[in-house]
Amino acid sequence: MLHVFVNDGGLLTWDKAADTAAGPLPDSAVWLDLLNPTPAELARVEAMIGLPLPTREQMAEIEESSRLRIVNGVLSLTVMALVWADTDEPRLTAVSFLLAGKRLVTIHDIDPRAFLAFRRKISHSPAALGSGELVMGALVDGLIDRTAAVLRRAGVALDELNRRAFRGESPTRRMEAMDDQAALKRIGHTGHLVGRAHISLASLIRMLEFLSSNEGWNARKPTRRWARTALQDARGLDEYRVFLSSKVALLLDSTLGQINVEQNEIVKIVSILTVLLFPPTLVASVCGMNFTSMPGSDEAFGYPSALLLMVLSALLPMIFVRLRRWM
DSSP states (O other), X not given: XXXXXXXXXXXXXXXXXXXXXXXXXXXXXXXXXXXXXXXXXXXXXXXXXXXXXXXXXXXXXXXXXXXXXEETTEEEEEEEEEEOTTSSSOEEEEEEEEEETTEEEEEESSOOHHHHHHHHHHHHSOXXXXXXXXXXXXXXXXXXXXXXXXXHHHHHHHHHHHHHHHHOOOSOGGGHHHHHHHHHHHHHHHHHHHHHHXXXXXXXXXXXXXXXXXXXXXXXXXXXXXHHHHHXXXXXXXXXXXXXXXXXXXXXXXXXXXXXXXXXXXXXXXXXXXXXXXXXXXXXXHHTOOOTTOTTTTOTTHHHHHHHHHHHHHHHHHXXXXXXTOO
C-alpha cells in the first residue's frame, strides 16, 4: 500500500488520488509511505528517487553499517519499531527511512501506531511540514512517544504487582489461588515487552547519533538540533527501561520465592496432620485386633474408653504443636 503526501503551499497534505494512480508520482511529493508494498508500488517510488529500495532481507540486517548508510547521496536509515504492544504478542518490525533531497520514503511491513496516528492527523489537519527532514523528525518523535507510553504502562503494571508481592495487597481471597500463576504470566509478559522496547530504543539511539553527528551528509542545523534533543529523550527512556528490567527481575525472584514459601507451608501442614493422625490410628489399630484373649475386650466401657483415648491422643499432640507455634 502506497500513501502519497505532497507539499501544498507549505502544508503537508495527503494526495489520496495519487496512491492508486498508475502514472508517475507528483513532483510535489514530500513523503512516500510504503506499507507492505507491491512490486508496482516499489517501481513507482524507485522511478522517482532513482535508486533501488531496500529489500526485506536488507532491512533485517543487524550490522550498523547496513542500517545507517549513504548511497548515491540518499540517506538510508533502518530502525526497529515496537508494534502490537497492546496485545499478548508484541513484535518488532523494521522501518526504513530514505531521505532523497527533500523527499522522504518510508518502508515497513507492519504499520506502527505512530505512523497510523500521524497519517490520520495529516488527513484531518494538514501540517506545516514541507520537507522530508521535518516529516522524518515528526515520525521519529512519534515512535519515541509511543515507546514512552508502552514503558509507562509497563511501569504501572509492575507497581501493581509490587503491591501484591511486598505489601500483601490482594484483591479478594477467592482469587489468591490464581494470583501466583497470573502474576508470573504478567511479569513474563512485561519483561518481554520491556526487552522489545530496549531493542527499539537501541536502534533509535544509533540512528539519532548518526543524524546528530552530521558525518557524511549535509544536515541543516534545525535537524541536528532536533536529533540531539530526540537522542536525549531516547537515552532517558533507555535508562528508565534499565530500571524496569531490574524491577522485573526482582519481582520474578520474589514471586518464585513466595511460591516456594507457600508450597513449603502446604508440606508443613500435611506433615503435621500426618503426625496428629498417627496416635489415633495406632490406638484404633491396637483396639481393633481380633485376638481371642484380648485385654479389655469384655469390658462394658471398652468401646467408649477406646474412643476417648483416640480423641486424647489427637488433642495432646495438637496442643503441643500449638504451644510450639508450628502452626
